[in-house]
Amino acid sequence: MTRQVGLTVHRSASAIGGNCIEISTSQGDRLILDVGKPLDVPEDSEVKLPDTLGLYRPISGVLLSHAHQDHYGLLQALPKNLPVFCGEATAKLIKLSSEIMHEPIDRSFSTWKSDQPFVVGPFKVTPLLTDHSAFDAYMLLVEVAGKRILYSGDFRNHGRKATLVERLMRNPPTDIDVLVMEGTNLGSDKPCKSESDLEEDFVGLFNRTPGRVFVAWSGQNADRTVTLYRACKKTGRTLVVDTYTAEVLELLGEHAKIPRPGWPNLKVVVTKNLSRFYRRRGREEVTERMVKYGISANKLAMTPDKWVVMTRSSLIEDYAAAGVTPDPNEVWSWSMWSGYLDKGHGQKIKDWFEKSKTPSTHIHTSGHASSANLGEFARYINAKKLIPVHGAAWRYDMDDFPSITKIRDGEQLII
Ligand SMILES: [Zn+2]
Ligand SMILES: [Zn+2]
Numbered sequence: 001m002t003r004q005v006g007l008t009v010h011r012s013a014s015a016i017g018g019n020c021i022e023i024s025t026s027q028g029d030r031l032i033l034d035v036g037k038p039l040d041v042p043e044d045s046e047v048k049l050p051d052t053l054g055l056y057r058p059i060s061g062v063l064l065s066h067a068h069q070d071h072y073g074l075l076q077a078l079p080k081n082l083p084v085f086c087g088e089a090t091a092k093l094i095k096l097s098s099e100i101m102h103e104p105i106d107r108s109f110s111t112w113k114s115d116q117p118f119v120v121g122p123f124k125v126t127p128l129l130t131d132h133s134a135f136d137a138y139m140l141l142v143e144v145a146g147k148r149i150l151y152s153g154d155f156r157n158h159g160r161k162a163t164l165v166e167r168l169m170r171n172p173p174t175d176i177d178v179l180v181m182e183g184t185n186l187g188s189d190k191p192c193k194s195e196s197d198l199e200e201d202f203v204g205l206f207n208r209t210p211g212r213v214f215v216a217w218s219g220q221n222a223d224r225t226v227t228l229y230r231a232c233k234k235t236g237r238t239l240v241v242d243t244y245t246a247e248v249l250e251l252l253g254e255h256a257k258i259p260r261p262g263w264p265n266l267k268v269v270v271t272k273n274l275s276r277f278y279r280r281r282g283r284e285e286v287t288e289r290m291v292k293y294g295i296s297a298n299k300l301a302m303t304p305d306k307w308v309v310m311t312r313s314s315l316i317e318d319y320a321a322a323g324v325t326p327d328p329n330e331v332w333s334w335s336m337w338s339g340y341l342d343k344g345h346g347q348k349i350k351d352w353f354e355k356s357k358t359p360s361t362h363i364h365t366s367g368h369a370s371s372a373n374l375g376e377f378a379r380y381i382n383a384k385k386l387i388p389v390h391g392a393a394w395r396y397d398m399d400d401f402p403s404i405t406k407i408r409d410g411e412q413l414i415i
Pocket of ligand 2: 066068132134154
């Protein structure tokens, strides 16, 4: 009897994030790709795993494509004994973020290496390192019962790892039955700037600003840290990061050649509130370790044309107490998605600069492929079916996309 293969998108069939996808066989074997927390829920609200996942039925393994909450955020709701697989740096990032921002994760991860296939029950999995704003993000090729499924995870081809995606397009995996692809940027015709273009934008900004440049970006976005660091080197400035970002850079430094504490043109600002927070979490050794690479916030008030200062809402109070208040000759840049600027932490940062009449500039590029690049990628992969996920603007009849099979959350497609 031939085995049938099913594909179910439990969550994210028509929303950005919260990915939870299942590949199953008629023998009852199940493999889960990502267990994300949806993005459109308030930070502290409780979200459950999708009902249709049915935890009472056995699962062979769970694969996590990368260390973004909308792909792993519901991990703790899974039984502890369930095997979880991900990249090596991804496992470390998930553990670090969980320890600092949420509850520590006390489960073990089996880690994979790019391009090295491994087996989970009847499933053969090949992880393919890709280009995304999260470090160590993967596409996943899953083979089972004669079917081949490629899951794109989140990706782009305008970041610092663009060549990985371009190489895959030039030499695509053959005979793909289903491509499960993200579509974050659908509905916008805007092309996406490359990280190198952004680097030049920052170089211009740093050169023409007489005082400090304040930048708000995500400490986990290693590509952006590299962009800022390179722009600092080109303009003789020093990039000032907080303890958390410094810790992330130390961790990622074990996996790639990226700037880290101890390198020239990089300093760690050690602030009271963040140090207290680290102490409460039993992590004072991190602060102590950073002191030798550190500067106090007071220093940022001196030689102002030297610094590019990381700005987060949690640092503002310490900066203000140390006399680091922006002025109208300086500039601040929001280097994240503009949608985050009008709520919570983003709003607090915006208010701080608006109060001091400091001009702003938005220098950013998306962590996801542009609409045109998504279509091009899908055409190169040339799968028999394209199943959309992680997008709010997917339609059946999209020009430039191969035939789209749209399914609803929880609905199973037999491949
Ligand atoms: Zn995502
Ligand atoms: Zn992501």
